[in-house]
Amino acid sequence: MNYKLLGRSGLKVSELCLGTMGFGTEAGWGADKETSFAIMDTFANAGGNFLDTANVYKLGTSEKIIGEYLQNHDRNYFVVATKYSLKDNTTNPNASGNSRKNMMRSVEESLKRLQTDFIDVLYLHIWDDLTPMDEVLRGLDDLIRQGKVNYAAISDTPAWQVAKGNTMAELMGWSQLIALQVEYSLIQRTPERELIPMAKHFGMTVTPWAPLGGGVLSGKYLRGEQGRIKPESKRLDDRSVAITKVVVDIAEELGVSASHVALQWTRSQGFSSIPIVGATKVSQVEENLKVIDVTLTPEQQQKLDEVSKIDLGFPGEFFKEEGVKMNSFGGFYDRVEKR
Ligand SMILES: NC(=O)c1ccc[n+]([C@@H]2O[C@H](COP(=O)([O-])OP(=O)(O)OC[C@H]3O[C@@H](n4cnc5c(N)ncnc54)[C@H](OP(=O)(O)O)[C@@H]3O)[C@@H](O)[C@H]2O)c1
Numbered sequence: 197m198n199y200k201l202l203g204r205s206g207l208k209v210s211e212l213c214l215g216t217m218g219f220g221t222e223a224g225w226g227a228d229k230e231t232s233f234a235i236m237d238t239f240a241n242a243g244g245n246f247l248d249t250a251n252v253y254k255l256g257t258s259e260k261i262i263g264e265y266l267q268n269h270d271r272n273y274f275v276v277a278t279k280y281s282l283k284d285n286t287t288n289p290n291a292s293g294n295s296r297k298n299m300m301r302s303v304e305e306s307l308k309r310l311q312t313d314f315i316d317v318l319y320l321h322i323w324d325d326l327t328p329m330d331e332v333l334r335g336l337d338d339l340i341r342q343g344k345v346n347y348a349a350i351s352d353t354p355a356w357q358v359a360k361g362n363t364m365a366e367l368m369g370w371s372q373l374i375a376l377q378v379e380y381s382l383i384q385r386t387p388e389r390e391l392i393p394m395a396k397h398f399g400m401t402v403t404p405w406a407p408l409g410g411g412v413l414s415g416k417y418l419r420g421e422q423g424r425i426k427p428e429s430k431r432l433d434d435r436s437v438a439i440t441k442v443v444v445d446i447a448e449e450l451g452v453s454a455s456h457v458a459l460q461w462t463r464s465q466g467f468s469s470i471p472i473v474g475a476t477k478v479s480q481v482e483e484n485l486k487v488i489d490v491t492l493t494p495e496q497q498q499k500l501d502e503v504s505k506i507d508l509g510f511p512g513e514f515f516k517e518e519g520v521k522m523n524s525f526g527g528f529y530d531r532v533e534k535r
Pocket residue numbers: 214215216217218225226248249321351352377378404405406407408409410411412414416422423424425455472473474475476479480481483484
């Protein structure tokens with residue numbers, strides 16, 4: 197295992213993050229406590245230290261399982277990331293959303309479930325489109341000053357809001373957002389439009405969630421195996437199936453598993469990327485950890501890019517047009533070294 201610095205910080209995290217949304221058997225799927233412990237053991241024994249959870253995963257069971265595990269393991273070894281925003285109580289209007297009130301309440305609850313005095317990385321989970329960004333950044337900064345949180349990060353939020361937040365934090369001397377969590381995989385590339393270029397600009401690490409498309413890109417559904425993705429899911433539509441077939445072909449060429457090809461693609465896109473990989477079985481985490489030894493050839497990268505390509509929309513597609521670049525920049529466009 198190698199380590200990466202998480203965004204513009206000195207925090208060292210393993211190059212793979214363990215997704216723990218499946219810790220707990222609520223909602224009819226997931227790993228029981230013993231299996232979750234074994235998954236964390238396997239991950240940590242391979243050098244993994246970066247765990248991803250949220251207040252709402254399995255109605256709090258994911259955090260509770262991690263909390264119990266940490267009682268018998270070195271808390272300081274692990275980098276525990278959790279999130280606030282989503283409801284964990286339906287009768288209190290302030291028990292959800294991005295407000296300072298919910299942030300403070302949710303963090304206290306998470307600390308209890310995690311049985312710890314501090315959270316390493318606190319993500320805003322999903323943008324609520326209601327709370328002002330300065331309220332969010334100031335609240336996160338206060339939690340950091342109180343020692344309850346070490347680093348601030350953000351997930352599922354429009355790029356312009358994140359850019360505004362980080363610019364404001366820099367001007368105000370507040371802690372900046374160091375990681376950006378987005379759904380990103382061969383079947384979900386739309387963050388390439390605005391979010392990923394924004395993250396690169398601010399030196400944020402991108403932590404792709406569902407890098408296996410929830411398991412689809414492992415090829416198991418093509419083999420007729422079962423998992424939590426329902427047949428009617430968009431993740432199993434014609435486009436996703438076509439992409440998965442190319443992933444499987446390349447895996448066969450390399451003699452590795454399809455999961456390795458899909459994960460490696462998210463790790464080699466020219467920006468700092470630490471995929472958050474979920475697992476509900478020890479065998480899955482054992483297999484996924486081997487991705488660190490896998491390399492894709494330029495031809496294989498190109499095949500994957502081609503089958504999964506998206507329309508960048510405006511202004512991305514407009515800007516890409518040769519005529520626009522060459523005519524509008526006085527012939528200098530290709531003579532300038534790019535950042
Ligand atoms: N910020 C957000 O809004 C957000 C949203 C979703 C997830 N997340 C985070 O991202 C993490 C990962 O997301 P995810 O679990 O949805 O997607 P994922 O990592 O793409 O898929 C994980 C699932 O794929 C299957 N799987 C994993 N390895 C496999 C292998 N080698 N062979 C066959 N199947 C395999 C398992 O599903 P089965 O159990 O069906 O076998 C596993 O639960 C979550 O745990 C969570 O921490 C964040």
